Amino acid sequence: MANQPTLHTILSPGLLNLYDVKDSIVVIIDVFRATSTIATALYNGAEKIIPVAAVEDCIAIGKKLQAITAGERDGKIIEGLQHGNSPAEYPASFIKGKTLVLTTTNGTKLLHMALESGAAEVITGSFPNLTAVSRHLIAMKKNVFLGCSAWKNRFNLEDTMFAGAVINRIKDHFTIRCDSSLMAEDMYNMHKHDMNSFIRKTTHWHRLASYGLEKDLEYCVTPDVANVLPQYKDGALVVGQ
Amino acid sequence: MANQPTLHTILSPGLLNLYDVKDSIVVIIDVFRATSTIATALYNGAEKIIPVAAVEDCIAIGKKLQAITAGERDGKIIEGLQHGNSPAEYPASFIKGKTLVLTTTNGTKLLHMALESGAAEVITGSFPNLTAVSRHLIAMKKNVFLGCSAWKNRFNLEDTMFAGAVINRIKDHFTIRCDSSLMAEDMYNMHKHDMNSFIRKTTHWHRLASYGLEKDLEYCVTPDVANVLPQYKDGALVVGQ
Numbered sequence: 132m133a134n135q136p137t138l139h140t141i142l143s144p145g146l147l148n149l150y151d152v153k154d155s156i157v158v159i160i161d162v163f164r165a166t167s168t169i170a171t172a173l174y175n176g177a178e179k180i181i182p183v184a185a186v187e188d189c190i191a192i193g194k195k196l197q198a199i200t201a202g203e204r205d206g207k208i209i210e211g212l213q214h215g216n217s218p219a220e221y222p223a224s225f226i227k228g229k230t231l232v233l234t235t236t237n238g239t240k241l242l243h244m245a246l247e248s249g250a251a252e253v254i255t256g257s258f259p260n261l262t263a264v265s266r267h268l269i270a271m272k273k274n275v276f277l278g279c280s281a282w283k284n285r286f287n288l289e290d291t292m293f294a295g296a297v298i299n300r301i302k303d304h305f306t307i308r309c310d311s312s313l314m315a316e317d318m319y320n321m322h323k324h325d326m327n328s329f330i331r332k333t334t335h336w337h338r339l340a341s342y343g344l345e346k347d348l349e350y351c352v353t354p355d356v357a358n359v360l361p362q363y364k365d366g367a368l369v370v371g372q
Numbered sequence: 373m374a375n376q377p378t379l380h381t382i383l384s385p386g387l388l389n390l391y392d393v394k395d396s397i398v399v400i401i402d403v404f405r406a407t408s409t410i411a412t413a414l415y416n417g418a419e420k421i422i423p424v425a426a427v428e429d430c431i432a433i434g435k436k437l438q439a440i441t442a443g444e445r446d447g448k449i450i451e452g453l454q455h456g457n458s459p460a461e462y463p464a465s466f467i468k469g470k471t472l473v474l475t476t477t478n479g480t481k482l483l484h485m486a487l488e489s490g491a492a493e494v495i496t497g498s499f500p501n502l503t504a505v506s507r508h509l510i511a512m513k514k515n516v517f518l519g520c521s522a523w524k525n526r527f528n529l530e531d532t533m534f535a536g537a538v539i540n541r542i543k544d545h546f547t548i549r550c551d552s553s554l555m556a557e558d559m560y561n562m563h564k565h566d567m568n569s570f571i572r573k574t575t576h577w578h579r580l581a582s583y584g585l586e587k588d589l590e591y592c593v594t595p596d597v598a599n600v601l602p603q604y605k606d607g608a609l610v611v612g613q
Contacts (some may be wrong), residue, residue, distance in 0.1 A: 142527055146386055149525050284390050286383055288551040310529040310575050314559060321562055334551050 138305035140277045140294045140312040144241045145284035147248065156252045156273050157245040158264060158297070161238025161280035162289040163335045164216050166361075167351040169233070169368055170260040171218035174357035176227035179367035182239040186211065189234040199226075202234035206339050209234070217347050218259070218357070230367075237280035245278060246363070255368060257293055259350070259357035265300040267360050267371070275305065277312070288318070288333045289352065292326070295319025296354070326352045379546035381518045381535045381553040385482045386525035388489065397493045397514050398486040399505060399538070402479025402521035403530040404576045405457050407602075408592040409442075410474070410609055411501040412459035415598035417468035420608035423480040427452065430475040440467075443475035447580050450475070458588050459500070459598070471608075478521035486519060487604070496609060498534055500591070500598035506541040508601050508612070516546065518553070529559070529574045530593065533567070536560025537595070567593045 141147055160166055169180055183189050186202065190211050193200035201214035208215040216235055233239060238255075245253050251273065256264035268275050277297060279290035295315035298307070302316070322329040327349055330336050339348060350356070362371025382388055401407055410421055424430045427443065427450050434441035434454075442455035449456040457476050474480060479496075486494050492514065497505035509516050518538060520531035536556035539548070543557070563570040568590055571577050577589060591597070603612025 142383065143387060145390070146384060146525065146527070149386070284387065286387070286552045286555070288555060291551075291555065308575050308578070310532075311527045313573060314527070314529060314532065314555070317562060318555060318558060321558060332554060334549050337549070 135304060135306045136272055136274045138275045138277070138298065138307050138312060139309045140279070140298070140315050142279050142286050142291065142311050143281040143284050144237070144244055147241070147244055147278065150276060152245060152276050153249040154251045154274070155276055156254065156268065156271060157250040157276045157278050158268070159238060159242045159245065159253060159255045159278050159280065160257065160290045160293050161235065161241070162257045162293050162351050163339060163348060164218065164351055165233070165235040165238030165280070166255040167257040167259050168216055168218045168221065169255050169361050170257055170357040170359060172221040172226050172231055173361050173368065173370050174359045175221055175223040177221065178228055178230050179369045180231045180233055180361070181367045182242050183232060183234050184239055184243050186234055189232050193232045196230055196232070198230035198232050200232050204236050206342060217344070218350055219347060237282060241278055241280045242363070253363040254371065255361040256297065258296065258352045258354050260359055260361070261293070261296055261354045263358045263360040265297055268297070269301050269304045282335060287335055289330060289335060291315045292319050292322065296323070376545060376547045377513055377515045379516045379518070379539065379548045379553060380550045381520070381539070381556050383520050383527050383532065383552050384522040384525045385478070385485055388482070388485055388519065391517060393486060393517050394490040395492045395515070396517055397495065397509065397512060398491040398517045398519050400479060400483045400486060400494060400496045400519050400521065401498065401531045401534050402476065402482070403498045403534050403592050404580060404589060405459065405592055406474070406476040406479030406521070407496040408498040408500050409457055409459045409462065410496050410602050411498055411598040411600060413462040413467050413472055414602050414609065414611050415600045416462055416464040418462065419469055419471050420610045421472045421474055421602070422608045423483050424473060424475050425481055425484050427475055430473050434473045437471055437473070439471035439473050441473050445477055447583060458585070459591055460588060478523060482519055482521045483604070494604040495612065496602040497538065499537065499593045499595050501600055501602070502534070502537055502595045504599045504601040506538055509538070510542050510545050523576055528576055530571060530576060532556045533560050533563065537564070
């Protein structure tokens with residue numbers, strides 16, 4: 132219907148500048164693994180997660196706040212940080228009540244780009260919090276951009292699949308005139324029943340599986356195992372409404 | 373196999389800078405309608421087609437060479453040019469032996485970007501010359517980039533479908549580690565048997581169909597009806613080997 136809000140999918144941070152995200156909700160998607168880790172840490176009771184772009188900032192803020200520092204570049208833990216970018220590193224026994232300062236190759240970069248572009252609201256999504264994200268987007272009745280973090284600006288399949296999963300659940304509530312969104316939903320419908328074998332074909336799987344991360348990656352495409360809404364407020368991601 | 377050439381798909385001119393196309397073949401894809409028109413005009417006997425970026429250049433070169441000027445912006449014929457961007461405007465009775473100077477919204481722009489990036493060879497492809505393009509790429513044994521012209525840098529489905537059609541035919545001859553290519557072939561396989569109904573869902577269809585271009589667009593997704601190889605040589609597209 133004409134008076135429904137619109138929905139677009141942005142396949143790469145390199146294409147963000149083609150869209151006017153002002154007054155809209157931007158969903159940051161980095162399935163392998165930043166936004167899967169963010170959902171998991173908050174679900175397990177982290178007080179907040181501070182996403183930062185640069186490693187130096189991560190170290191400096193971590194020291195100042197006596198917080199846990201974490202991050203990766205090119206899939207590996209960074210020297211000088213305490214932890215990596217795996218959801219499995221953040222069980223409740225470790226993360227409850229704590230603050231995490233996180234920097235990653237792709238996801239935290241896109242998040243800052245969206246904030247600088249004037250998005251009204253920034254949330255993060257991955258399969259572990261698929262339902263929380265979908266419900267929130269329907270409830271808000273605002274224009275939505277599903278932002279794929281990609282890999283160094285190159286299109287990736289796992290972020291696209293998550294965009295498709297969201298679209299599949301919420302499309303009746305939005306006006307969608309966006310080929311990226313049509314494609315994302317098609318890809319999701321084509322592979323939703325064979326996700327664990329499909330992700331083994333992606334370039335990112337080949338990149339990360341060589342570090343022994345297979346279980347991690349399978350977790351990242353499992354729906355609703357950490358079903359919270361990470362919402363950016365006052366410089367940090369916290370559990371939203 | 374490791375010693376096979378590589379193949380990548382570039383989903384938008386806005387992502388071309390992520391790839392090193394030097395010493396490679398770049399296939400310019402603008403299904404609706406520049407590269408469909410280029411194949412058709414050459415198939416019908418045009419001597420050559422000079423692709424130019426700016427309307428003023430189109431007019432100036434047309435005057436100098438006593439050539440036919442043609443082009444569109446946003447799907448419409450441009451004031452000052454003689455013809456538009458429809459394959460149907462270039463039957464043999466009109467175009468045989470003539471030179472066409474062509475400017476379009478997306479396709480001619482990407483072609484010039486590829487040339488400036490140092491591509492070893494630039495050819496153009498669309499469904500009307502699918503087999504000619506596929507055979508050439510197999511025969512050349514060089515690295516290949518399938519370049520989608522997109523719509524003002526936004527991803528589009530019809531160019532992606534053509535990339536998928538090419539990949540479907542030639543993939544055994546290339547090493548493909550590229551999520552865009554995996555997606556393109558999936559989308560092609562999903563819709564190859566319902567192409568005429570599928571293209572009616574795309575944003576570009578809605579943009580162009582309002583100008584009464586339905587027959588034109590159906591022609592543009594019909595394989596091998598103008599099966600030549602448009603190859604860029606000395607400033608113009610000519611029929612290649």
